[in-house]
Amino acid sequence: MPLLPTLSTFFIVLSAVLVAAGWVLIIKNRKSSHRKVMIAAAISALIFFIIYASRTIFVGNTSFGGPDDIKAFYTIFLVFHILLATVGAVFGIVTLTFAFNRKIKKHEKIGPVTSIIWFFTAITGVAVYLLLYIIYDGGKTTSMIKAILGT
Numbered sequence: 001m002p003l004l005p006t007l008s009t010f011f012i013v014l015s016a017v018l019v020a021a022g023w024v025l026i027i028k029n030r031k032s033s034h035r036k037v038m039i040a041a042a043i044s045a046l047i048f049f050i051i052y053a054s055r056t057i058f059v060g061n062t063s064f065g066g067p068d069d070i071k072a073f074y075t076i077f078l079v080f081h082i083l084l085a086t087v088g089a090v091f092g093i094v095t096l097t098f099a100f101n102r103k104i105k106k107h108e109k110i111g112p113v114t115s116i117i118w119f120f121t122a123i124t125g126v127a128v129y130l131l132l133y134i135i136y137d138g139g140k141t142t143s144m145i146k147a148i149l150g151t
């Protein structure tokens with residue numbers, strides 16, 4: 001199992017589980033617990049991003065190593081996942097900003113949308129991880145730094 005991708009996938013899944021728990025808590029009107037659990041979800045998403053970004057810069061990205069006829073499917077799936085993660089991150093920041101500024105009506109409106117985008121980000125993230133490392137062996141890994149330095 002590749003260490004960094006396994007770790008970052010773990011943190012995406014953890015943050016989605018925490019968002020689900022935070023949603024249940026606010027339905028039960030447990031405000032202070034909702035606040036704590038959602039902040040933990042945001043931190044866990046941030047840890048995912050730090051691991052993912054450092055790996056991209058220092059180690060590189062791994063290309064798909066599976067059969068050619070699945071490659072197009074994998075690439076579309078990967079782009080879909082990256083789009084979801086980017087939109088999810090922006091929505092997450094907006095949702096948190098509304099919460100901290102006590103714009104609770106707006107927060108309540110956008111909260112479920114953010115949560116659902118984040119669930120799909122996690123599900124597609126796990127699928128990408130399985131396709132890239134577990135079901136098939138990963139392809140070549142090229143480092144951005146190595147590419148820039150030409151070594």
Ligand code: HEM
Nearest residue numbers: 023026031035038042092095099100104108111112114115
């Ligand atoms: C499932 C949809 C969501 C609903 C219905 C919802 C609803 C609420 C409500 C009603 C409050 C106000 C509690 C109060 O009056 O003190 C609140 C607070 C808060 N929510 Fe959410 N929320 C949702 C999703 C999220 C998400 C996704 C995050 C973070 C990424 C989040 C983070 C927070 C935080 C940090 C507070 C505390 C604000 C403060 O007291 O300073 N919520 N939420």
